[in-house]
Amino acid sequence: xxxxxxxxxxxxxxxxxxxxxxxxxxxxxxxxxxxxxxxxxxxxxxxxxxxxxxxxxxxxxxxxxxxxxxxxxxxxxxxxxxxxxxxxxxxxxxxxxxxxxxxxxxxxxxxxxxxxxxxxxxxxxxxxxxxxxxxxxxxxxxxxxxxxxxxxxxxxxxxxxxxxxxxxxxxxxxxxxxxxxxxxxxxxxxxxxxxxxxxxxxxxxxxxxxxxxxxxxxxxxxxxxxxxxxxxxxxxxxxxxxxxxxxxxxxxxxxxxxxxxxxxxxxxxxxxxxxxxxxxxxxxxxxxxxxxxxxxxxxxxxxxxxxxxxxxxxxxxxxxxxxxxxxxxx
Numbered sequence: 250x251x252x253x254x255x256x257x258x259x260x261x262x263x264x265x266x267x268x269x270x271x272x273x274x275x276x277x278x279x280x281x282x283x284x285x286x287x288x289x290x291x292x293x294x295x296x297x298x299x300x301x302x303x304x305x306x307x308x309x310x311x312x313x314x315x316x317x318x319x320x321x322x323x324x325x326x327x328x329x330x331x332x333x334x335x336x337x338x339x340x341x342x343x344x345x346x347x348x349x350x351x352x353x354x355x356x357x358x359x360x361x362x363x364x365x366x367x368x369x370x371x372x373x374x375x376x377x378x379x380x381x382x383x384x385x386x387x388x389x390x391x392x393x394x395x396x397x398x399x400x401x402x403x404x405x406x407x408x409x410x411x412x413x414x415x416x417x418x419x420x421x422x423x424x425x426x427x428x429x430x431x432x433x434x435x436x437x438x439x440x441x442x443x444x445x446x447x448x449x450x451x452x453x454x455x456x457x458x459x460x461x462x463x464x465x466x467x468x469x470x471x472x473x474x475x476x477x478x479x480x481x482x483x484x485x486x487x488x489x490x491x492x493x494x495x496x497x498x499x500x501x502x503x504x505x506x507x508x509x510x511x512x513x514x515x516x517x518x519x520x521x522x523x524x525x526x527x528x529x530x531x532x533x534x535x536x537x538x539x540x541x542x543x544x545x546x547x548x549x550x551x552x553x554x555x556x557x558x559x560x561x562x563x564x565x566x567x568x569x570x571x572x573x574x575x576x577x578x579x
Contacts (some may be wrong), residue, residue, distance in 0.1 A: 301373030301381030404569030416555035
């Protein structure tokens with residue numbers, strides 16, 4: 250092909266490619282206040298773990314074949330969980346975990362798929378550090394181990410039991426940060442606030458827009474959140490978490506802070522990302538990404554009452570008192 254003709258074709262093709270790339274960028278409809286409308290009911294349904302399995306190293310994404318095998322294995326696990334429990338089963342091994350089988354039986358169709366973000370079948374939600382794992386400071390890991398041991402073995406009173414057991418707060422510092430809790434959320438927007446309601450334990454976050462954190466901070470569940478808009482993206486900064494949340498699915502110290510970014514990438518999908526900064530707990534910042542899908546029409550959130558019929562704390566403390574009483578008469 251003569252060079253002049255080739256140059257002409259390139260000159261014609263390049264603007265077309267550029268226009269195609271620009272037109273593929275989704276622009277969300279606007280609220281009456283002129284900002285992107287993210288309102289509605291959303292859920293995250295995938296089994297991709299927060300941390301990447303160690304054996305995968307720096308492998309950020311699965312191949313299609315690897316993803317299919319991942320989903321096959323997770324489906325098998327789900328089927329076993331949902332199967333009836335043998336009535337003549339023996340006790341669990343000493344030191345073994347007892348799974349909430351009855352709870353899981355009320356959660357049919359637990360997700361088994363791989364999270365797909367920007368065309369990648371992600372091996373973990375964490376994308377930085379490169380190995381997809383929390384870069385814990387050595388002393389933080391040891392402190393966390395000892396803290397969990399104390400919490401799980403302290404039966405002096407309700408104040409010493411884990412937060413989830415007491416129905417105060419479930420899961421990570423923010424419900425949206427993992428795929429374990431806050432699976433279903435509702436977003437509501439006003440001129441000065443964005444509200445995120447998580448179905449799990451009805452955890453409610455009220456995000457102040459275009460405000461500053463208070464000069465005299467009050468530590469609270471899920472911290473203090475302030476947000477602003479950067480084009481199509483809602484950016485939220487949260488700090489001043491309660492320290493009792495520290496050793497949940499995501500460890501935290503008194504300087505723990507999170508910056509979230511929420512962007513509508515299509516009419517029915519949100520890209521949610523967050524960056525954790527906590528130099529006491531981690532050696533470097535942690536960045537993760539999660540996809541949210543719009544819930545099908547007609548589906549809504551229902552109230553989740555953690556304390557309705559909850560006898561766990563009373564029974565656990567009563568059992569400990571019984572053991573203490575038995576020990577007196579041995």
